[in-house]
Amino acid sequence: MATTADITVHVQTDALLSVLLTGRYRLIGDENCGVGIECLDCFDGGRPLGYYDSGLGPYSDPQVVNVDTIPALLAVATDHETTAHGPEGDSVDIPGVPDSIPRGRVIELVQSLGLDPRELVSFEIKGRSIEAVVYALNEQGGRYFEGDGPRAEIAKHRISIPITDASPSEES
Ligand SMILES: [Zn+2]
Known part of the structure; x- marks a missing residue:
């Protein structure tokens, strides 16, 4: 049976640093002593992307990835960064459309x-x-x-x- 120590979460250090430095992600604790990670650009009514369960119970929303280690929580952010904000996403450059808006x-x-x-x-x-x-x-x-x-x-x-x-x- 796998214990928590056997479960290795592969997070590339470079990828993790660049994700954390985007300023897009925020950690937020709750009354169950759990910690959620949120993407501010996809801030879904306060729903986190992932949730670290301190043992008092997972996040009940099926769209939230429940994890029981901090590396796994950070891996949720690196995954989200590639799928939602990565260069391979469905984002395209259209002439006349600005890169950003004030x-x-x-x-x-x-x-x-x-x-x-x-x-x-x-x-x-x-x-x-x-x-x-x-x-x-x-x-x-x-x-x-x-x-x-x-x-x-x-x-x-x-x-x-x-x-x-x-x-x-x-x-x-
Ligand atoms: Zn996002």
């Missing part, structure tokens, strides 16, 4: 829709609507959890703004 421009866009950028989880422009997910706020203006125990999730609202063919001057 954060201020994005904030202006979000604010023009009446949304608070600090409470924004995700934002998607579709053919017929703009779909946004924002954190739900309690009466004190703070975020709160829905559900119990490991299944608890930060409460969120989904917002759909239909796109019409009205000219901008007709908007109310």
